Amino acid sequence: MIGRLNHVAIAVPDLRAASRLYSETLGAEVSAVTDLPEHGVSVVFVTLPNTKIELMAPLGDGSPILGFLERNPSGGMHHVCYEVDDIIAASDQLVAKGARVLGEPRTGAHGLPVLFLHPKDFHGTLIELEEVARPLSSSFHQ
Numbered sequence: 001m002i003g004r005l006n007h008v009a010i011a012v013p014d015l016r017a018a019s020r021l022y023s024e025t026l027g028a029e030v031s032a033v034t035d036l037p038e039h040g041v042s043v044v045f046v047t048l049p050n051t052k053i054e055l056m057a058p059l060g061d062g063s064p065i066l067g068f069l070e071r072n073p074s075g076g077m078h079h080v081c082y083e084v085d086d087i088i089a090a091s092d093q094l095v096a097k098g099a100r101v102l103g104e105p106r107t108g109a110h111g112l113p114v115l116f117l118h119p120k121d122f123h124g125t126l127i128e129l130e131e132v133a134r135p136l137s138s139s140f141h142q
Ligand SMILES: CC[C@@H](C(=O)O)C(=O)SCCNC(=O)CCNC(=O)[C@H](O)C(C)(C)COP(=O)(O)OP(=O)(O)OC[C@H]1O[C@@H](n2cnc3c(N)ncnc32)[C@H](O)[C@@H]1OP(=O)(O)O
Pocket: 009, 036, 039, 041, 043, 054, 064, 065, 066, 067, 068, 077, 078, 079, 081, 102, 107, 108, 109, 110, 114, 116, 118, 119, 120, 124, 125, 126, 128
């Protein structure tokens, strides 16, 4: 069901300081800050040769990462995001197998459908699924 690792997300208390750390100290390519009020976070993406790192800070009072940052005030690894071909099919299969899917698919930071799986069902790791449309040519060759 799951495909490539799309990103690893790190929750941080200060997004601009974290962006500088990745760009200036680690020498990585870091995007501009994007506010995503519908997700309650502000994010930047760090582009690596084989995947991305999502640095995110809370946006608004109802942010889903506030509790995590209270427990981990200096920040920490928050979730991993795996790509899937069909998010509804993946969700249906996971529910049938007893996993807790958190809410409905929503449009994520890349403009594609995402949803989350409860960390208690996956060895203490919050999982995000992102539906990534495959180019027609790649499905033709499968
Ligand atoms: C930018 C858009 C998008 C993208 O395109 O990439 C994003 O990435 S948005 C990212 C932010 N959005 C989300 O995380 C949405 C899904 N998350 C949630 O609904 C909640 O965060 C949660 C997973 C239900 C946790 O809620 P919270 O209130 O923080 O915790 P609880 O107190 O209910 O925790 C229960 C239990 O789970 C442990 N926990 C919580 N978060 C994590 C985590 N990130 N990784 C591992 N474990 C986590 C928490 O410690 C509790 O454990 P116990 O104390 O042992 O019960």
